[in-house]
Amino acid sequence: MTIDLAIILAPFIMATCIAIFYRNIKRNWVGWIVLFIPIILFLTLTTYIPRVANGHTFSNTYEWIPSLNINFTTYLDGLSLMFSLLITGVGSLVILYSIFYLSQKEALHHFYCYLLLFMGAMLGVVLSDHLMVLYVFWELTSVSSFLLIAFWHHRKASRAGARKSMTITVSGGVSMLVGFLMLYVMSGTFSIREIIANISMISEQSLFIPALILVLLGAFTKSAQFPFHIWLPDAMEAPTPVSAYLHSATMVKAGIYLVARFTPIFGGEIIWFWTVTGVGLITLFWGSFNAIRQVDLKAILAFSTVSQLGLIMSLLGLGSVAVHLGYSDKTVLYTQASFAALFHLMNHSTFKGALFMMVGIVDHELGTRDIRRLGGLMSFMPFTFTIALIGSFSMAGLPPFNGFLSKEMFFAAVLKITELDIFSLQSVGVIIPIVAWVASIFTFVYCLIIVGKTFFGKLKPDLLEKQPHEAPVGMLIPPFILISLVVLIFFFPNILGKYILQPAMGSIYPTFPSVKELTPSIYAWHGFNPELYMTIGVVIVGVILYRFLPRWKRIYLLIPQRFTLNAIYESTIGFSENFSRLVTRRYMNENLTHYFIYIYVFFVAVVAGYFLFTEGITFNTTIDAKIEGFELILVFIMVVAAISILFAKSRITTVILNGVLGYSVAFFFVIFRAPDLALTQLVVESVTTALFLICFKFLPDLKPEPSTRGVKISNGVISILVGATVTIVGLAVMNYEKFDTISSYFEDSYNLAGGKNIVNTILGDFRAFDTMLEVVVLFIAGLGVYTLIKLKAKKEGTDIENK
Amino acid sequence: MKINDVILKTVVKGVVFIILTLGVYLFFSGHNAPGGGFIGGLVLGSGIVLLYLTYDIETIHRKMPFDFKKVAAFGVLLATGTAIGSLYFDAPFLTQTDGYFTLPILGEKHLSTVTIFEAGVALTVVGTLVTIILSISEDE
Numbered sequence: 027m028t029i030d031l032a033i034i035l036a037p038f039i040m041a042t043c044i045a046i047f048y049r050n051i052k053r054n055w056v057g058w059i060v061l062f063i064p065i066i067l068f069l070t071l072t073t074y075i076p077r078v079a080n081g082h083t084f085s086n087t088y089e090w091i092p093s094l095n096i097n098f099t100t101y102l103d104g105l106s107l108m109f110s111l112l113i114t115g116v117g118s119l120v121i122l123y124s125i126f127y128l129s130q131k132e133a134l135h136h137f138y139c140y141l142l143l144f145m146g147a148m149l150g151v152v153l154s155d156h157l158m159v160l161y162v163f164w165e166l167t168s169v170s171s172f173l174l175i176a177f178w179h180h181r182k183a184s185r186a187g188a189r190k191s192m193t194i195t196v197s198g199g200v201s202m203l204v205g206f207l208m209l210y211v212m213s214g215t216f217s218i219r220e221i222i223a224n225i226s227m228i229s230e231q232s233l234f235i236p237a238l239i240l241v242l243l244g245a246f247t248k249s250a251q252f253p254f255h256i257w258l259p260d261a262m263e264a265p266t267p268v269s270a271y272l273h274s275a276t277m278v279k280a281g282i283y284l285v286a287r288f289t290p291i292f293g294g295e296i297i298w299f300w301t302v303t304g305v306g307l308i309t310l311f312w313g314s315f316n317a318i319r320q321v322d323l324k325a326i327l328a329f330s331t332v333s334q335l336g337l338i339m340s341l342l343g344l345g346s347v348a349v350h351l352g353y354s355d356k357t358v359l360y361t362q363a364s365f366a367a368l369f370h371l372m373n374h375s376t377f378k379g380a381l382f383m384m385v386g387i388v389d390h391e392l393g394t395r396d397i398r399r400l401g402g403l404m405s406f407m408p409f410t411f412t413i414a415l416i417g418s419f420s421m422a423g424l425p426p427f428n429g430f431l432s433k434e435m436f437f438a439a440v441l442k443i444t445e446l447d448i449f450s451l452q453s454v455g456v457i458i459p460i461v462a463w464v465a466s467i468f469t470f471v472y473c474l475i476i477v478g479k480t481f482f483g484k485l486k487p488d489l490l491e492k493q494p495h496e497a498p499v500g501m502l503i504p505p506f507i508l509i510s511l512v513v514l515i516f517f518f519p520n521i522l523g524k525y526i527l528q529p530a531m532g533s534i535y536p537t538f539p540s541v542k543e544l545t546p547s548i549y550a551w552h553g554f555n556p557e558l559y560m561t562i563g564v565v566i567v568g569v570i571l572y573r574f575l576p577r578w579k580r581i582y583l584l585i586p587q588r589f590t591l592n593a594i595y596e597s598t599i600g601f602s603e604n605f606s607r608l609v610t611r612r613y614m615n616e617n618l619t620h621y622f623i624y625i626y627v628f629f630v631a632v633v634a635g636y637f638l639f640t641e642g643i644t645f646n647t648t649i650d651a652k653i654e655g656f657e658l659i660l661v662f663i664m665v666v667a668a669i670s671i672l673f674a675k676s677r678i679t680t681v682i683l684n685g686v687l688g689y690s691v692a693f694f695f696v697i698f699r700a701p702d703l704a705l706t707q708l709v710v711e712s713v714t715t716a717l718f719l720i721c722f723k724f725l726p727d728l729k730p731e732p733s734t735r736g737v738k739i740s741n742g743v744i745s746i747l748v749g750a751t752v753t754i755v756g757l758a759v760m761n762y763e764k765f766d767t768i769s770s771y772f773e774d775s776y777n778l779a780g781g782k783n784i785v786n787t788i789l790g791d792f793r794a795f796d797t798m799l800e801v802v803v804l805f806i807a808g809l810g811v812y813t814l815i816k817l818k819a820k821k822e823g824t825d826i827e828n829k
Numbered sequence: 830m831k832i833n834d835v836i837l838k839t840v841v842k843g844v845v846f847i848i849l850t851l852g853v854y855l856f857f858s859g860h861n862a863p864g865g866g867f868i869g870g871l872v873l874g875s876g877i878v879l880l881y882l883t884y885d886i887e888t889i890h891r892k893m894p895f896d897f898k899k900v901a902a903f904g905v906l907l908a909t910g911t912a913i914g915s916l917y918f919d920a921p922f923l924t925q926t927d928g929y930f931t932l933p934i935l936g937e938k939h940l941s942t943v944t945i946f947e948a949g950v951a952l953t954v955v956g957t958l959v960t961i962i963l964s965i966s967e968d969e
Contacts, residue, residue, distance in 0.1 A: 701863040705855070709871040713958065716878060720966045780927035780941055782861035789865060789950075790943040794923045797867075798908050798946075801953045805905045808957030812898060815964045 030086055030100040033070065033110070034153055036063055037146030041139045048135035057125035060138045064121060064145065068114035071107065078107050079525045081532070081541070085155065085219075099217060101155035104529025108368065109152040109276075109283055111526070116275040116379055117145050119504035123383055124267035126500035127390060137177060141271070144170035148276055152283055157206040157216045161199070164244070167280060168195040171272050175264040187260035193599070194257045195247050202244025202284075208237035209291075222290045222536060229294065238292045241284065242301055249281025249335050252309040256591050259328040266386030269324065274331045274382055275375040282335065282371060285342050289364070289534050293349030303343030307461045309336025314468035318475065318575075319582045323385045323395040326472055327378070330421065333469065334374050340462075341367035341436060344443050345534070351448075353538045359442065361544045364534050366435035368527050369548070373420065373428040373515065380508035381417040381476070384410055387501055388480065393491040397475065402485035406494040409502050411481045416509040422473035422568075423466065423561060428515035430561075431548055436462065437557040463560055470568030471575070478572070519548035619731075623741070626748045634751045637758065644761045657697065664690045677728050681718045685711055702785040834883070841883040848876035856951055860939070866947030870954030877955065878962050886967065897963065901956025908949030911942060 040063045048056060074084070084102040091097075102110075121141065128134060147170055150163030168191075176188035206216075212228040213221045221228070228234060245251075250258040261273050272278070285302060292298045313333025320326045345364030351357040387410050388403070389395045404411045416427060423433030440459040443451060485494070496502075515522055523545050532541040552558075571578070613624070667686040674680045688711035695704035733741075771792060772784040779791035789797050856869030880889050915924035927941030 702865070702868065705863060706868050706871065709868065709875055713871065713875050713878070716875075716882070717962060717965070720962060724968070779925070779943075780860075780939075781943065783859060783863065783865070785863070786859045786865040786943075786947075789867065790947055791925050794912070794925070794946065797950060798912055798923065801908045801950050802905055804957050805901050805953050808901055808960045809898070811961045812964045815968045 029070065030084060030102055030153060031088060031098070033067055034100065034146060034150050036067060037142040037149065041142035041146070044135050044139050044142070053130050053134060054125075056134045056138055057121060057128075060142060061118065061121045061125070063142065064114045064117035067149075068111065068118055071110050071114060074102065074107055075111075075525050078102070078104055078529045081529070090159075095216065096158050097156060098159055099155040100153045101219065102153060103533045104526075104531070105283070105286060105533035106152045108372070108526050108530045109279070110149055112279075112372070112375055113145060113148050113152070113276050116271060116375055117141075119379065119507060120267045120271040120275075123270070123386070123501055123504040124265070126498055127267055127386055128265065133177075137174075137265070140170050140173040140177070141268070144174065144272060144277070148280065151280055155218050157209065157218065160218075161203050161206060164202070164248075164280065165196065165199050167272075167277050168192060168199060168248075171195070171261070171277055174268045174272060175261050177265055177268070178263070181263065183260075184263040187257075187263040190595070191257040191261045194254050198244045198247025198254065201240045205237045205240030205244065208233045208240065212237070218287065218291075225291055235295070235297060238295060238298055239301075241288055241292070242298075245281035245284040245288075246305060247281070248284070249278050249339065250309075250332050251281070251305050251336060251339060252312050252332075253591050255309060255313065255332040256595055258332055259325055262322075262324045262328045266324070266382060266389060269327075270379050270382035270386070274327070274378040278331065278335055279338075279371060279375075282338050282342065282367070285339065286364070286367070286530075286534050289342065289346050289349060290536050293346035296350075299343055299346050299350065301343070302346065303340045303458070306336045306338070306340025306343055307458065307465075309333065310340060311336075311461050311465040311468070314465045314472065317472040318468060319579065321397050323388065323397060323400075323476065323480065324382075326397075326476055327381055327385060330469070330472060331378060333465065334370075334378065334421070337436060337462075337465075338367045338371050338374070340458075341370065341439060344439050344458075347443065347446065347448075348535065348538075358538070358543050360446075361531065361535055361538070362435065362546055363439035363443070365523075365527060365531055365544065365546060366432055366439050368530050369435065369519075369523070370429075370432035372522065372526070373432045373512070376508045376511045376515070377417045377420040377427070377429055380413050380505040380512065381421070383501070383505035383508070384413040384417060387413075387497040387505075390501070391492065391497055392494055394489075397479040399486055399489035400480045401483035402481070403494055404481040406485075407481075407496050409496060409506075413502075413505045413509055414477050414481060416512055417505075418473040418477045420512045422470045423564065425550060426516045427512050428519070429512075431516060431519055431550060433466065434552070434557045434561065435548070437466075437560045441556055459560075463564065466560075466564045467567050467571065470564050471571050474568065474572045475575075516550065519550075523548055619741075623744060626744050630744070630747045630751050633755060634747070637755065640764070645757060646761050649760065654697075657694075660690050660693055660697075675728065677722050677725065678719070680728070681715055681722075685715045688714075702783070837883050841879060845876050845880055848879065849873060852876060856947065857944075859947060860941065860943070866950035867954055869947075870951035871958070873951065874955040874958035877959050881959075881963065881966075886963065897956045897959040899956070901953050901960060904949045904952030904954070904956055906949070907952065908946055911946045911949065914942075 040060065044051075044056065044060065051059065084100075086100050088098040088100075121138075124137070124141075128137060144167060147163045147166035151160055151167060154160040154163060172188045172192040175191055176184050178184045179188075209221060209228070210216055212231045212233055213224055215221060215224075247254045258273060258278065262269055264273065310333050313329045313331075313336055317326050317329035317333065320329060341363045345361055345367060348357050348360040348364070351360065385395055387407070388400065391407070392400070392403075394400065420427030420429035423429050437459070440462045443458060444455040446452075446455070487493075528541050528545040531544040532538075535541075535544060538544060613620075664687055667683045667690070671680055671683045674683060688707065692704045692707040692711065695701075695707055771778060772788070775784045775787040775792075776782050779787035781787040781791070852869050852872035855864035855872055856866060857864070859865030859869065877893075880893075911925075912923045915926075916922060918924075920926075925941065925943045925946065927939065927943070929937055930940050931937045
């Protein structure tokens with residue numbers, strides 16, 4: 027069965043087709059053609075739901091680089107299936123939305139190509155069992171995210187945002203790679219399943235904790251956890267469908283996926299529990315706190331995404347306690363936190379996707395997303411208002427929407443954890459529910475801001491560029507599908523729980539005997555308990571804070587600008603740029619003479635140094651051929667020509683004298699019976715002389731360079747050393763016996779390579795790989811010369827890039 | 830820039846044929862005697878450059894309307910293509926083969942896939958050489 031491989035490859039194949047054939051496709055068809063891929067993949071994946079729900083997993087191995095133990099192993103279990111459904115499902119809706127969102131004049135083929143690239147990479151991440159393959163796809167998602175954020179690359183902010191996200195996520199990715207390699211060193215395998223199976227073997231090793239931290243760094247940067255969250259708000263420069271897809275529903279959840287996937291490996295550690303929970307809670311609080319002061323609707327959503335990701339992350343941290351405690355009747359209760367994490371992850375994708383699409387509609391129809399210019403849109407855009415209302419209230423945790431259910435489970439989990447007396451939870455554990463509750467209040471406030479400032483209040487027609495009106499139907503369908511899910515999941519949460527979440531729980535707790543126990547029944551009404559009181563408290567305090575928002579908003583000014591995370595990031599990047607420029611400038615001083623000195627000094631140091639230290643120099647003049655008289659004459663001519671070059675007054679003389687040297691070498695080749703070399707040398711010499719002569723018409727007259735005596739002497743010494751090295755190596759090479767002789771190949775060239783001319787059998791057969799690559803290099807060099815000369819930037823071109 | 834040098838033009842008319850013939854000869858003889866793709870390509874390329882130097886670029890371009898960038902690209906494609914081609918015969922990358930074939934008129938001949946590879950090399954050399962020299966000399 028190769029269907030799982032096809033699932034990963036299909037988006038890549040489609041992306042290639044779009045890239046090649048986009049000229050032959052009508053512009054308004056591109057999106058519709060692309061739409062097929064995620065829909066077909068989604069439908070294919072849904073057929074797996076019953077089988078996976080019954081506990082089946084699907085795995086296939088394709089050999090890729092067997093010599094390095096790297097194989098393409100796909101693995102479809104509950105967790106992968108849940109993420110794959112999310113990727114393809116939201117992907118279908120986003121592509122449908124983007125067909126109406128993007129103008130026909132945009133570079134649609136680029137857009138869909140990158141989007142498919144991302145989809146394939148993301149499916150690769152969640153369906154790979156092999157760590158190296160997972161890493162490759164992981165970085166590919168960063169690359170496609172970079173391309174999509176910079177889709178409107180004529181805008182400076184887009185490019186800056188793309189660069190920032192790339193810098194942060196890729197550095198996290200690289201540290202994750204190091205963590206993976208440590209895991210490989212410890213366990214001897216790259217397969218996640220095999221590592222989980224041998225967990226007792228590796229958890230005692232000294233590299234275990236460093237590997238844990240490095241893998242977490244990768245997850246935290248990708249999932250925009252504090253303090254790495256700063257890239258996500260800047261990534262909002264991407265077109266809104268991209269923000270809805272990559273930066274809320276899927277890519278940023280790759281970190282969550284990684285944490286869930288590695289919980290069986292690292293989950294038992296106290297440092298895992300506190301890092302994941304702590305960072306998650308800080309992110310939850312900081313994201314919601316900062317969302318309130320934003321004036322751009324998309325920025326509010328960005329910070330809200332950061333905060334919600336923190337919520338899911340902290341829940342996974344809380345759930346890892348169960349791995350530490352091991353399986354028993356009592357500990358099963360703690361797995362509910364992980365269940366809530368997965369549940370909220372699904373819910374977040376539905377309501378946040380809808381909200382992003384809503385913001386896209388507002389932006390598209392009114393030309394602004396600044397809440398200071400919006401207001402009173404309710405009567406003009408009733409459908410959009412519905413989307414915003416349902417999405418926001420679900421995010422705020424109000425019934426009858428799915429966010430209410432997962433928020434209640436979140437409160438239940440944070441309350442439950444304080445009852446434990448491990449990991450010093452008795453003393454500091456009480457902070458967890460407090461932070462969670464305060465962050466939920468802020469969440470409630472910014473949800474009110476999204477709805478209130480946009481749709482209530484007075485319309486400000488003088489601040490708007492366009493007359494407000496409702497969006498086309500095509501843009502409304504995808505968010506409506508999402509908000510219907512929001513409501514449906516509220517009423518039928520256990521269907522989702524049984525078929526999607528239960529098998530996924532099995533992947534997080536593979537050592538627990540029964541997955542049925544891990545899936546609690548979800549009830550909307552569970553009596554008057556602390557969770558419900560917390561929610562009621564959130565609503566009351568939230569409404570009060572919203573009423574008096576202008577009064578307390580001033581506290582945001584208390585944080586000095588210099589100490590914000592963004593400022594620290596900017597100054598670090600600026601400093602390293604300046605520093606590396608300074609270092610590079612020290613040696614790359616645009617002086618050709620200096621560059622030659624580097625090359626020659628390096629050459630002498632390496633070659634002469636090698637022969638000195640290995641004592642490879644032995645001279646044996648007895649086996650050398652006798653020196654003939656005409657050879658001496660040739661040498662004399664060459665010496666005279668070489669010395670004359672130093673005193674030449676014009677470039678032409680230099681080139682001709684240099685030619686004399688080259689032709690004399692060719693004569694030597696003739697004398698020593700190497701006709702191939704002689705021919706090549708002659709032609710190359712003629713062509714280079716002609717090239718020099720052509721180039722010289724662009725150069726100024728040769729002027730003696732002003733240089734001090736010391737410089738002249740050191741240059742002279744270097745020249746003599748280079749000459750001496752070459753001469754000595756040439757003489758010593760006859761007696762060098764460190765390598766086996768390879769001449770047997772050449773003597774037998776006719777049988778081995780079918781040719782009698784050994785020069786050509788070397789070029790075309792024995793060392794054909796070199797020849798092939800040299801041909802490619804030659805071609806690239808030719809194209810380089812051509813582009814440098816023909817495609818010179820016009821000086822008068824105005825710089826419109828940095829608007 | 831039109832060059833009007835009667836002696837040069839007359840000499841070149843004859844010499845170019847000799848050079849080009851030599852180039853082709855070197856290319857084919859490369860298997861068992863001195864020559865081969867690289868040197869053959871160089872000789873052919875220098876013959877073409879000589880034509881460009883003697884007559885002007887426009888005249889030659891009318892008679893010989895090749896885009897030498899494409900010639901070079903085709904050469905690279907040919908060289909890498911033969912390298913990959915061996916994979917389809919379940920042989921390692923870059924494997925070359927040869928054999929004796931009896932052809933009509935020519936009689937028994939020794940044919941080798943190296944020739945295709947070398948043709949790629951030769952075309953790349955010709956294309957790159959002419960591209961570089963033309964680009965530099967056309968620069969304002």
